[in-house]
Amino acid sequence: MKISIVPALRALKPAAMLVLVVVTGLGVGYWANATFYSDTSPEQPIAFSHQIHAGENEIPCMYCHTQADRSPSAGVPSVSKCVGCHNEVATEQPQIRLLMSYWENREPIPWIKVHDLPDFVHFTHKRHVLAEIECQTCHGAVETMDTVRLARRGIDGTVQYDHTWEMRLCLGCHRENEVENGTDCWTCHK
Amino acid sequence: MPNIDRREFLKLVGAGGVGAGAGFMLRESKKDPTEYLIPYVVAPEDFSSGIATWYNSVCSMCSAGCGISVRTREGRAKKIEGNPSHPVNQGRLCGMGQAGLQVLYNPDRITEPLVQTGDRGSMSFEQITWENGLDQLADRLELLRAARRGNSVSFLTEGVNGHLAQLIESFMRQLGSNRLLHYDFDHPHTLYAANQKFFGQDHLPYYDLQNTNLLLSFGADYLTNWISPVHHSIGFGTSRQRQAEARGRFVQIEPRMSASGAAADEWIAAIPGTEGILALGMANHIVSQGNYQGVDRADWSAALSDYSPSQVAEQTGIPESTITRLADEFSETQPSLAIGGGAAANHSNGVDTLVAVNVLNYLAGNVGREGGLLFNPPPAGTVSRPHQASYRNMLELIEAAHQGEIDVLIINGTNPVFTLPAAAEFREALAEIPLVVSTSSFFDETTVLADLILPSNSYLESWGDHFPEAGVGFPVGAVSQPVVSPLYNTRATGDIILGLANKIGMSSTIPWTSMEECIKAGWRRIYERGDTQTLAQGFDEFWTALLKAGVWGETTNGSTSFTPDQSVIDSVSVAAPEFSGSEQDYPFILHPYLSPNFHDGRGANLPWMQERPDPMTSVVYGTWVEINPTTADELGLIEGDLVDIESPQGQLRAPVFVYPAIMPNVIAMPIGQGHSEYGRYAKDRGANPLEILSPQIEQITGNLATSATRVRIVATGRHIDLVKTSGTSRDLGRDIVQTTGGEGHEVSDARLNSIPITELT
Numbered sequence: 040m041k042i043s044i045v046p047a048l049r050a051l052k053p054a055a056m057l058v059l060v061v062v063t064g065l066g067v068g069y070w071a072n073a074t075f076y077s078d079t080s081p082e083q084p085i086a087f088s089h090q091i092h093a094g095e096n097e098i099p100c101m102y103c104h105t106q107a108d109r110s111p112s113a114g115v116p117s118v119s120k121c122v123g124c125h126n127e128v129a130t131e132q133p134q135i136r137l138l139m140s141y142w143e144n145r146e147p148i149p150w151i152k153v154h155d156l157p158d159f160v161h162f163t164h165k166r167h168v169l170a171e172i173e174c175q176t177c178h179g180a181v182e183t184m185d186t187v188r189l190a191r192r193g194i195d196g197t198v199q200y201d202h203t204w205e206m207r208l209c210l211g212c213h214r215e216n217e218v219e220n221g222t223d224c225w226t227c228h229k
Numbered sequence: 230m231p232n233i234d235r236r237e238f239l240k241l242v243g244a245g246g247v248g249a250g251a252g253f254m255l256r257e258s259k260k261d262p263t264e265y266l267i268p269y270v271v272a273p274e275d276f277s278s279g280i281a282t283w284y285n286s287v288c289s290m291c292s293a294g295c296g297i298s299v300r301t302r303e304g305r306a307k308k309i310e311g312n313p314s315h316p317v318n319q320g321r322l323c324g325m326g327q328a329g330l331q332v333l334y335n336p337d338r339i340t341e342p343l344v345q346t347g348d349r350g351s352m353s354f355e356q357i358t359w360e361n362g363l364d365q366l367a368d369r370l371e372l373l374r375a376a377r378r379g380n381s382v383s384f385l386t387e388g389v390n391g392h393l394a395q396l397i398e399s400f401m402r403q404l405g406s407n408r409l410l411h412y413d414f415d416h417p418h419t420l421y422a423a424n425q426k427f428f429g430q431d432h433l434p435y436y437d438l439q440n441t442n443l444l445l446s447f448g449a450d451y452l453t454n455w456i457s458p459v460h461h462s463i464g465f466g467t468s469r470q471r472q473a474e475a476r477g478r479f480v481q482i483e484p485r486m487s488a489s490g491a492a493a494d495e496w497i498a499a500i501p502g503t504e505g506i507l508a509l510g511m512a513n514h515i516v517s518q519g520n521y522q523g524v525d526r527a528d529w530s531a532a533l534s535d536y537s538p539s540q541v542a543e544q545t546g547i548p549e550s551t552i553t554r555l556a557d558e559f560s561e562t563q564p565s566l567a568i569g570g571g572a573a574a575n576h577s578n579g580v581d582t583l584v585a586v587n588v589l590n591y592l593a594g595n596v597g598r599e600g601g602l603l604f605n606p607p608p609a610g611t612v613s614r615p616h617q618a619s620y621r622n623m624l625e626l627i628e629a630a631h632q633g634e635i636d637v638l639i640i641n642g643t644n645p646v647f648t649l650p651a652a653a654e655f656r657e658a659l660a661e662i663p664l665v666v667s668t669s670s671f672f673d674e675t676t677v678l679a680d681l682i683l684p685s686n687s688y689l690e691s692w693g694d695h696f697p698e699a700g701v702g703f704p705v706g707a708v709s710q711p712v713v714s715p716l717y718n719t720r721a722t723g724d725i726i727l728g729l730a731n732k733i734g735m736s737s738t739i740p741w742t743s744m745e746e747c748i749k750a751g752w753r754r755i756y757e758r759g760d761t762q763t764l765a766q767g768f769d770e771f772w773t774a775l776l777k778a779g780v781w782g783e784t785t786n787g788s789t790s791f792t793p794d795q796s797v798i799d800s801v802s803v804a805a806p807e808f809s810g811s812e813q814d815y816p817f818i819l820h821p822y823l824s825p826n827f828h829d830g831r832g833a834n835l836p837w838m839q840e841r842p843d844p845m846t847s848v849v850y851g852t853w854v855e856i857n858p859t860t861a862d863e864l865g866l867i868e869g870d871l872v873d874i875e876s877p878q879g880q881l882r883a884p885v886f887v888y889p890a891i892m893p894n895v896i897a898m899p900i901g902q903g904h905s906e907y908g909r910y911a912k913d914r915g916a917n918p919l920e921i922l923s924p925q926i927e928q929i930t931g932n933l934a935t936s937a938t939r940v941r942i943v944a945t946g947r948h949i950d951l952v953k954t955s956g957t958s959r960d961l962g963r964d965i966v967q968t969t970g971g972e973g974h975e976v977s978d979a980r981l982n983s984i985p986i987t988e989l990t
Contacts, residue, residue, distance in 0.1 A: 053237065056241065057240065057241065057244050060241050060244045060245045060248065061244045061245070061247065061248035061251075062248065063245065063248065064244065064245040064246065064247065064248020064249040064250075064251070064252060065248040065249070065251055065252035065255070066252060067245075067248070067249050067252060068248065068249035068250055068251060068252025068253035068254075068255070068256070069252035069253065069255055069256045070252075071249070071252075071253060072252070072253045072256035072257055073256055076253075076256075076257070078260065078263070081263075105277075106277050106278065106279060106280070109277070109280065110277050110278065110279035110280045111279040111280075112278050112279035114277065114278055114279070115266045115267075115268040116268060117268050117269040117270060117271055117272035118268060118269070118270045118271070119269075119270060119271040119272065120272070141270075142270070145270050146270065147267045147268050147269065147270055148267075148268060149265045149267060150265060150266040150267070150268070151263055151264070151265060151266070152263075152264035152265060152266050155261065155264045
């Protein structure tokens with residue numbers, strides 16, 4: 040007697056097809072989210088352009104991010120700092136009017152954080168800026184960005200976009216530059 | 230290509246859609262939540278984000294007045310440390326001081342002014358505005374003041390000093406009331422009275438623990454709660470770690486081993502209340518052995534004639550040989566120091582006991598000497614030092630309330646419903662008072678009975694100042710500045726009073742609009758007393774320097790010589806202690822002691838303090854009754870057995886903890902738990918031994934003799950497991966602790982009155 044599983048498989052065919060379609064759909068959905076909804080360049084409450092400020096007008100980074108060389112956090116400029124210039128500059132632009140409405144209501148602007156490290160990483164801007172590392176090394180060519188885009192320094196030293204930081208990248212740079220205690224756990228994880 | 234019919238096709242499209250949707254959501258769920266960068270609208274000048282700013286201020290967790298440095302980030306307090314420049318605590322801080330953050334961030338804080346809308350204690354409070362709250366009180370006060378019935382207003386506050394005390398005083402004077410009471414449960418009334426009686430000084434001397442070679446402590450648990458525990462801990466540590474000279478020796482005399490007793494070289498348990506008699510026995514021996522050579526030797530000899538070591542041995546239960554040995558050691562070791570307090574001072578003969586301790590210091594030549602007892606100069610003249618209300622004063626207030634003499638009672642920071650024994654009937658007295666106002670920031674047992682709550686800031690949000698009462702040999706003061714802006718809609722106590730004063734129209738005598746202004750004006754007067762160098766820098770400079778350093782001191786010294794009057798010498802005697810309850814009915818003496826974690830109960834709402842193991846028993850989150858193993862054996866009790874402790878005044882229930890370092894006829898309980906209110910961490914946890922105390926009074930001070938209540942133990946037959954961090958306290962044959970009878974030392978019976986020796990089984 041001949042036993043074959045082919046008839047049984049044939050019966051499963053429509054179901055297998057269904058599974059295949061679902062799995063493919065899953066992949067497509069995932070890919071679509073990662074590609075089109077990645078949030079690596081989120082829309083900000085005010086369409087602030089680094090390209091205009093840091094690029095065209097060549098305002099130094101630390102003019103606004105004043106604390107980068109003395110604090111762990113680079114610091115976001117206060118609303119009053121923006122208003123300091125925009126009382127005079129480009130006052131008719133709709134985005135500046137939006138800024139002024141925040142100012143008049145004494146409300147802070149809820150900027151969305153693009154570069155974010157987990158809470159267990161104690162990154163400090165101060166040390167990196169004092170070591171004369173260019174902001175662009177890690178943040179990419181911010182002066183060309185209309186909307187800030189997620190960036191990181193790749194292992195080869197080039198900037199990679201749309202990917203979050205990984206520990207190997209920190210360590211790679213620390214090793215490359217022979218940073219003192221640069222691979223000690225407690226340097227970054229307290 | 231298989232044939233797909235319409236039906237099949239739709240099925241597949243649907244499946245594909247569901248798959249794509251699921252894939253999309255899968256990725257979405259893996260995303261980190263959106264983080265925001267919220268900038269300041271206007272950046273504050275005194276801090277930058279990411280950088281810690283430290284503010285110096287004053288700890289208000291107890292009355293010691295340690296200096297603190299608070300680390301703040303982005304306007305939030307993060308950590309409290311000791312201020313290294315403050316001479317009281319020199320950079321150190323105790324556990325309760327550290328837990329101050331949990332007062333600030335406590336989830337049970339009262340965040341708004343409230344008015345009681347139902348019956349008292351029904352907790353039906355309604356939120357009101359400050360304007361409304363202050364008006365309600367001010368209107369009543371103004372009416373009473375206009376009717377010349379200002380004296381029917383009573384202000385009952387926790388012990389405060391400095392300019393806040395001055396402000397409250399002048400406010401009450403303006404109202405025409407002399408019913409201002411500062412009340413702290415643990416205020417050492419007897420110590421003040423004993424120093425007044427013997428030295429003629431109304432302030433405490435400085436006890437130089439750091440430089441002494443022999444410290445004899447009669448009941449003072451100075452490492453955890455006596456006067457200024459952090460300062461004493463530093464002194465003790467220094468004396469123990471001396472390299473060049475001899476390590477300081479330390480003997481502790483108390484019926485139940487405290488954390489200080491555990492650090493002693495020798496621990497002696499005298500019959501409770503006879504510590505003063507023991508001191509006089511030693512004094513007698515010093516004089517009769519010719520170790521005291523003063524001109525008044527004959528007077529002392531006569532005054533102490535009733536206290537020969539053999540008589541004293543009988544009364545105190547301490548062998549004569551021990552008394553004479555200690556006395557010889559005390560007079561021969563130079564310098565030596567005797568201190569007294571705690572349970573020894575909380576008996577009916579408390580003042581006399583502490584006078585006897587002073588006598589010892591005097592006879593051994595320790596008065597006015599480094600390593601002994603140094604006199605503090607009178608505290609800074611411009612700052613008021615209010616007198617604390619004794620238990621008797623509280624009874625007078627209660628009586629006045631029952632007579633209908635009190636119309637308004639304002640309670641600030643103190644919780645008498647919890648700290649007064651039920652026998653005082655304070656709760657009942659409150660019911661007789663038409664308007665009860667509390668400025669507490671927590672719903673403690675007293676505040677829930679208030680009609681109006683005007684919640685005050687925590688000390689980390691307030692302006693104030695503090696002049697440590699005991700001093701450190703020279704006058705010290707410190708400004709308490711807010712380290713964060715108020716988290717809630719609360720106001721500093723000082724500002725509440727200023728608000729009232731303003732509404733009642735007292736601006737001619739109380740001109741300030743804020744507490745900051747009031748404190749600043751006060752310090753301007755202190756500045757003006759300064760030397761030319763201080764004056765040359767200008768007040769602003771002085772003020773800034775003061776806030777930066779967090780402390781201020783003056784270089785004056787107290788007197789160094791002292792000779793007691795004949796009458797003082799003649800009056801030296803210690804009577805036998807009196808207890809309430811007969812020995813037949815109530816065979817045990819209840820020894821309530823201040824918990825190192827909760828102090829007088831104020832720390833019970835701090836989870837850090839609740840979970841910190843008690844230093845002697847390692848128990849957390851609860852109350853226990855310490856019972857000697859012999860007694861426990863006799864009563865058939867083991868650890869965790871629930872017992873009822875009954876005094877003539879009431880009863881409470883707590884589990885047994887078998888504690889070898891306590892006298893067999895004494896049982897001990899920590900104070901601080903057993904709250905019926907006071908927030909989620911304190912409420913309904915443990916029992917409050919103060920509740921069942923008999924109203925036995927020390928006659929000279931009117932202080933409550935808290936160690937003079939007799940109780941009996943009634944087993945309930947129920948058992949619970951005590952939550953504690955240590956395992957067994959027994960050796961269990963593991964040879965961890967080995968004991969030997971050293972040469973010249975008798976191995977005493979571990980169960981009676983010496984340091985316990987681990988039982989080998």
